[in-house]
Amino acid sequence: MKIIAIVSPKGGAGKSTLTANLAVAMVQREMRVLVIDMDPQNAQRLHLGLDASETAGLVREGVHHEAVFDSPFGVAFIPFGAASDDEIEEFRAALAEDPSWLRECIAGLHGEWDVLLIDTPPGANAYVEQSLAAAHRALVVVQPDAASYLTLPSMVQMIEHYAEPRAAFEGYHYLLNQMPQRSKLAHEVRAMLLADASDKMIPLAIHKDAAVAHALANEQPLLEYQPGSMASLDFQYLADWLLETLEA
Numbered sequence: 147m148k149i150i151a152i153v154s155p156k157g158g159a160g161k162s163t164l165t166a167n168l169a170v171a172m173v174q175r176e177m178r179v180l181v182i183d184m185d186p187q188n189a190q191r192l193h194l195g196l197d198a199s200e201t202a203g204l205v206r207e208g209v210h211h212e213a214v215f216d217s218p219f220g221v222a223f224i225p226f227g228a229a230s231d232d233e234i235e236e237f238r239a240a241l242a243e244d245p246s247w248l249r250e251c252i253a254g255l256h257g258e259w260d261v262l263l264i265d266t267p268p269g270a271n272a273y274v275e276q277s278l279a280a281a282h283r284a285l286v287v288v289q290p291d292a293a294s295y296l297t298l299p300s301m302v303q304m305i306e307h308y309a310e311p312r313a314a315f316e317g318y319h320y321l322l323n324q325m326p327q328r329s330k331l332a333h334e335v336r337a338m339l340l341a342d343a344s345d346k347m348i349p350l351a352i353h354k355d356a357a358v359a360h361a362l363a364n365e366q367p368l369l370e371y372q373p374g375s376m377a378s379l380d381f382q383y384l385a386d387w388l389l390e391t392l393e394a
């Protein structure tokens with residue numbers, strides 16, 4: 147099972163949207179996909195169609211086979227779960243004490259999945275550390291604006307610290323998301339990223355697409371809600387690119 151952490155130093159880059167749609171695109175390619183939500187916002191469930199009244203999740207139950215939900219979209223899913231601020235703080239403190247907790251839980255999972263996608267909160271925190279310490283690959287989601295670009299070195303430092311020392315880690319890539327069709331600044335950010343790290347750039351970007359918000363309002367991944375929309379097609383290409391490079 148290949149483990150991919152979806153990360154970004156800045157909030158709102160599109161990690162959760164990307165995780166859900168990539169998962170669905172991979173299921174459409176006959177991959178068996180598990181998603182774990184390591185973000186206390188517990189928002190991935192909105193993308194993957196979990197019943198709104200459901201409170202179960204890894205914060206209370208941990209990461210194990212019995213905690214897996216079958217989403218209506220064919221993706222297996224372990225939500226973060228609903229919890230009080232005190233419970234979340236206790237959990238975070240326990241993670242900080244045991245940096246390989248998630249990696250060990252995943253190793254003990256009984257299930258036949260080809261790919262595991264881990265959705266994470268933004269920034270530098272114990273959830274991202276755990277995810278990077280478990281991952282084979284990391285996708286760094288970047289919005290094409292100055293703040294996203296300027297905060298990237300902090301994520302690279304985390305990857306260098308938590309992921310790269312492990313022999314199992316295969317590397318990270320940048321993915322531009324919410325790329326406007328006409329924006330000088332966005333194209334300048336892309337040019338700067340290419341100049342800095344062309345070998346790390348995924349050779350496509352996900353367009354900014356109003357259908358993304360409509361899909362979320364309907365509690366469906368965009369790939370289900372509007373499969374022919376621009377960002378849907380981008381997610382499909384992304385899944386093809388990833389599967390090809392995972393096999394390499």
Ligand SMILES: Nc1ncnc2c1ncn2[C@@H]1O[C@H](COP(=O)(O)OP(=O)(O)OP(=O)(O)O)[C@@H](O)[C@H]1O
Pocket residue numbers: 154156157158159160161162163164185187266267268323324325352353354355356358359362377
């Ligand atoms: N390609 C896109 N086109 C248009 N809107 C998008 C796109 N991707 C994400 N969005 C919008 O951007 C916002 C943030 O997306 P999302 O919640 O997926 O980001 P996130 O990185 O998971 O955020 P957080 O850091 O809070 O976890 C949402 O309103 C979402 O609908």
Ligand SMILES: [Mg+2]
Pocket residue numbers: 161162163185189265266267
């Ligand atoms: Mg998110």
